[in-house]
Amino acid sequence: MTGVAGILEPDALYPVGAREPPLAIIDVRSPVELARGALPGAHALPLLSDEERHQVGLCYARAGQAAALALGWEITEATLPARIAAWREVATHGPTAVVCWRGGLRSRLATELIDLPDARAVAGGYKAVRRHLTQTLPAAVARVPLLVLTGLTGAGKTELLETLDDGAASGPFVLDLERLAHHRGSSFGATPGHQPAQPTFEHEIASALRLHRSRLVVVEDESRFVGRRTLPPALLDAMHGAPLAVLETTLDDRIARVFEGYVRSPAERDGVAATKTALSEATLRLRRRLGNPRTRRVLDALERAETAWFDPAAHHDWIRLLLEDYYDRLYERNRAALARPVALSGDAATLAAAIRTHALEFERSTT
Structure with a gap:
């Protein structure tokens, strides 16, 4: 279902009895995060590389969110247009869910950059989707x-x-x-x-x-x-x-x-x-x-x-x-x-x- 202000809830990604996922899924987490756990059918299209994420994380810990965001824009300036084009290539085909680790800044930025009405972030991100799938598995089995x-x-x-x-x-x-x-x-x-x-x-x-x-x-x-x-x-x-x-x-x-x-x-x-x-x-x-x-x-x-x-x-x-x-x-x-x-x-x-x-x-x- 759709949450507040166009945000998607985790249960929208794999509805019971739908046969196929009703949404395309773009996962903007970094490669090292994706290696720890992926979502079925998701397009792995990171916003940041592992090294970029590491640099931004250090900056965030040292100087706060505003400085980290500014650094992110700076170090992705050359590659960001290609990443946006890849996201839009997926999102132009229909309703799309955008996922990051916790449903925070990265998925929000990605949806803004995609700039299509049917591209929406998932509340709670990957962690919330994983929790939903894990908690509902017994009922799905039964x-x-x-x-x-x-x-x-x-x-x-x-x-x-x-x-x-x-x-x-x-x-x-x-x-x-x-x-x-x-x-x-x-x-x-x-x-x-x-x-x-x-x-x-x-x-x-x-x-x-x-x-x-x-x-x-x-x-x-x-x-x-x-x-x-x-x-x-x-x-x-x-x-x-x-x-x-x-x-x-x-x-x-x-x-x-x-x-x-x-x-x-x-x-x-x-x-x-x-x-x-x-x-x-x-x-x-x-x-x-x-x-x-x-x-x-x-x-x-x-x-x-x-x-x-x-x-x-x-x-x-x-x-x-x-x-x-x-x-x-x-x-x-x-x-x-x-x-x-x-x-x-x-x-x-x-x-x-x-x-x-x-x-x-x-x-x-x-x-």
Whole structure:
């Protein structure tokens, strides 16, 4: 909603059931601030660089706001026209929210410089939006039922989520936590690039759950951690109490999928040596749970496989060992500990059809 004198309230950015954010968002915080936490869909267009912000901050502490403002105008004189042009390029396309750290001077200055009636600052800035998303996440989780997609490692859960996430207006809503976390969720799950900051990860989850219209939410089964990111407690608790959709496939299919995703594709992208090193380091991280003998068997197999890296047979035994002796046992322990009911099960095609039917039945029951 709109606040006093055209100021936007934090709840205007990601309204419940809107499907898409109704406002463009310009975030004028400095790069170091953005790295600590970003807002979904926001255009990162800083008013000040990190160094400029540092200088202005020192001046503010020493001489007060007026002196700091004067210094800001001085040190941005050459670059400010280009920054204003970038803001206007965004704001000319429709209603726009402008965000700084606390909704103070920087967002007010930016909106004045944009000089368009539909460009408005957000009350309380980034901190207020974060607080709003965090406080409303439990309600966003509770507004519709969850269906947790589970299955043994290598069963193809990510591919099934991609199949279900087809952009259709009806059917299930897919919350892909591994995509949002930039991590595949195990010791071997690192992907190219860095994981987002924890606040960024939380914002992505909260905004997605607020924006989607009332649909069945399908989410892949995860532990508390997805790489170094942590699931919000409200979501994790809901997942632990939700029914399961169990994806079933053969061991050979799983081994082939692990080879493709963790051996062949990374080697084509990063090279054999880098991929072998990454796999060895991931194996060593599991040493305490695998035990020394099995850890040594995997590491030795990786060494032998280096000269025939792209031959699936060269990797079959160590992949099977990890699946059967570690990941499958871990999966069965977790299934038994939570004792969640199984709502659906089957292979990928069967399960995709069943989930879509389940989602449509839910929609009909709520209309």
